[in-house]
Amino acid sequence: MELQINGLNKRYGAVHAVRDFTLRLEPGILGLLGPNGAGKSTLMRMLATVTRPSSGTIRFNGSDVAKSPDELRRTLGYLPQDFGIYPHLSAIEFLEYIGALKGIGRRALRARIATLLESLNLAHAGSRPLGGFSGGMRQRVGIAQALLNDPRLLIVDEPTAGLDPEERVRFRALLRDMAGERIIIFSTHICSDVESLATRVAIVDHGMLLADEHPLKLVSGCASLEDAYLQIVTGARPAA
Ligand SMILES: Nc1ncnc2c1ncn2[C@@H]1O[C@H](COP(=O)(O)OP(=O)(O)OP(=O)(O)O)[C@@H](O)[C@H]1O
Ligand SMILES: [Mg+2]
Numbered sequence: 001m002e003l004q005i006n007g008l009n010k011r012y013g014a015v016h017a018v019r020d021f022t023l024r025l026e027p028g029i030l031g032l033l034g035p036n037g038a039g040k041s042t043l044m045r046m047l048a049t050v051t052r053p054s055s056g057t058i059r060f061n062g063s064d065v066a067k068s069p070d071e072l073r074r075t076l077g078y079l080p081q082d083f084g085i086y087p088h089l090s091a092i093e094f095l096e097y098i099g100a101l102k103g104i105g106r107r108a109l110r111a112r113i114a115t116l117l118e119s120l121n122l123a124h125a126g127s128r129p130l131g132g133f134s135g136g137m138r139q140r141v142g143i144a145q146a147l148l149n150d151p152r153l154l155i156v157d158e159p160t161a162g163l164d165p166e167e168r169v170r171f172r173a174l175l176r177d178m179a180g181e182r183i184i185i186f187s188t189h190i191c192s193d194v195e196s197l198a199t200r201v202a203i204v205d206h207g208m209l210l211a212d213e214h215p216l217k218l219v220s221g222c223a224s225l226e227d228a229y230l231q232i233v234t235g236a237r238p239a240a
Helices: 040-046 070-074 091-101 105-118 133-149 165-179 191-197 213-221 224-231
Strands: 003-012 015-025 028-033 055-060 076-079 153-157 183-187 200-205 208-213
Touching: 003 040, 003 076, 015 040, 015 133, 015 200, 028 191, 055 200, 070 076, 070 200, 076 133, 091 105, 091 133, 105 133, 133 153, 133 165, 165 183, 165 191, 191 213, 191 224, 200 213, 200 224, 208 224, 213 224
Parallel strands: 028 183, 028 200, 076 153, 153 183
Antiparallel strands: 003 015, 003 055, 200 208
């Protein structure tokens, strides 16, 4: 499995949100780091085929996703940064609805929802309306919907935002268990997410890829990953 991003650009009027972005991904966990407005979500939306690039290509297993998005979409799990919910549906009803849209059979779907609610520590709240969920609980429902179809390509935009430390650790364990033959891309502002999870880190600023390295390599010679990150985005350290 391979995801090849080549010379990707996205412009919103005068804003050049993603610039000449080239990256080749194989199974593993890529952590995307970058300041607010760096272009992380824009990049992820293009990879999830929600937004079209202004120019450049994305190839999934060799085929251009702008021309044939179906192969990628079939095996995609995506958590947008601004994940909306239906306040009157229960967590189970909402996940059944998303699962039906994804074409998952009823029996398999029920079993999958039960497993995911358990792994995300939501089993006790499955029948409650989402409108009454806390922010972190809603976020975990968002994670569950992204994982429903057991995706080979998982794109999660700030999945740990709003999670308390215990839930963050639980989520990281879940992703680590899932890894293997999958391409997982997640963005975060929490350096410890990257350190404990990522097999590769991409640092993005002003829409450009500034560094692409293993977290341990990135941090070598620096006091911490945060330190390495700050040096790169402030230009104190030349990009690799
Ligand atoms: N739909 C849009 N219309 C116009 N401009 C947009 C749109 N989406 C993003 N932008 C602009 O593109 C740039 C990149 O935004 P993006 O949301 O990708 O950043 P980000 O790295 O995800 O930031 P954050 O860490 O705050 O989530 C910003 O300048 C933003 O204002
Ligand atoms: Mg974002």
